[in-house]
Each structure stands twice: as C-alpha cells, then as structure tokens.
Amino acid sequence: MTERKPAGVGFETWVERQIREAQERGEFDDLPGSGKPLSGLGEPHDELWWINEKVRREEGTALPPTLLLRKEAAAAREAAGRARTEEEVRAIIGAINARIVDAIRKPMSGPPLNLMPFDVEHVVARWRER
Structure with a gap:
C-alpha cells in the first residue's frame, strides 16, 4: 500500500477501496x-x-529472573515426583x-524470590509414598 491517496477522494473511501481490492486478490485468505x-x-x-497475550504466547520467556526461577523450581518438584x-x-x-x-546469595532482578531450598528428605519421603 505505497500508493498515495488521490486528491479529491475521501480518505475513508480510499481506504475501503484498498481493503476491498486486497480482499479480491486474496491477500487476507490465509491469515492465522x-x-x-x-x-x-x-x-x-x-x-x-x-x-498478557504476549507473555502467554512466549510462555514466560520475558519473565524476570526471579519469576523464572520460581517456575523452574515448580517444574523441578514435578520432575522429582516423576523420577x-x-x-x-x-x-x-x-x-x-x-x-x-545462588539466587539468595546473589540477588536477582525482579520481584522478591520468596523461595527457599527444598527439604530433600521431605521430597524423597513424598516420592516414596507415591
């Protein structure tokens, strides 16, 4: 759409024509x-x-390091349950x-970590119960 709007043609009319012609050419047919x-x-x-949509699409890759570590900790706990x-x-x-x-010793950027190391013996005991 590099064409300039002709003089004397209303902007809305010109835009609608551009859209209609693009539809006729099928330029909108295979859009996601x-x-x-x-x-x-x-x-x-x-x-x-x-x-919110971008964060959902990127599955947290844009999260601050502290939130990513929280997410990794939850995934590690689940993985331990499946071990x-x-x-x-x-x-x-x-x-x-x-x-x-390491994150507690060298604070990371983002919101507070609010995470303590897991009690290994407690996690092992829960794993044995399963």
Missing part, C-alpha cells in the same frame, strides 16, 4: 485465525490485554536447590 472467533470478546476490557529412582530425585532437587541458594 482466519474463520475463528476473536478471543476475549466476552471478557471485561483489560487495557493490558496485549501484554524413577531415589538418586534421580536427589539429583533433581539438589540441582534446583543449588540454583536457589
């Missing part, structure tokens, strides 16, 4: 979400909807505990 309802139409208005051996549980919890201790 084509034929699907717009998401969030029934939800209350949120001024930051685009930020096959006690040694594997201890290795998973030991690795995340080392990262947590």
Whole structure:
C-alpha cells in the first residue's frame, strides 16, 4: 500500500477501496485465525490485554529472573515426583536447590524470590509414598 491517496477522494473511501481490492486478490485468505472467533470478546476490557497475550504466547520467556526461577523450581518438584529412582530425585532437587541458594546469595532482578531450598528428605519421603 505505497500508493498515495488521490486528491479529491475521501480518505475513508480510499481506504475501503484498498481493503476491498486486497480482499479480491486474496491477500487476507490465509491469515492465522482466519474463520475463528476473536478471543476475549466476552471478557471485561483489560487495557493490558496485549501484554498478557504476549507473555502467554512466549510462555514466560520475558519473565524476570526471579519469576523464572520460581517456575523452574515448580517444574523441578514435578520432575522429582516423576523420577524413577531415589538418586534421580536427589539429583533433581539438589540441582534446583543449588540454583536457589545462588539466587539468595546473589540477588536477582525482579520481584522478591520468596523461595527457599527444598527439604530433600521431605521430597524423597513424598516420592516414596507415591
């Protein structure tokens, strides 16, 4: 759409013509979400909807380091629950505990970490119960 609006033609008329011609050429046919309802139409208005959508799409890659570590700690706890051996549980919890201790010693950017190392014996005991 590098064409300039001709003199004497209303802006709205010119834009509508550009859109109609693009539709006729099929330029809108294979867009993502084509034929699907717009998401969030029934939800209350949120001024930051685009930020929330971006964070959801990127699955947390844009999170501050402290929040990423919290997410990794939760994933490590779940992985320990699925481990096959006690040694594997201890290795998973030991690795995340080392990262947590390092983050406590050298504070990271972002909101407070609010995370303490896991009690390895407690996690192992819960693993044995399963």
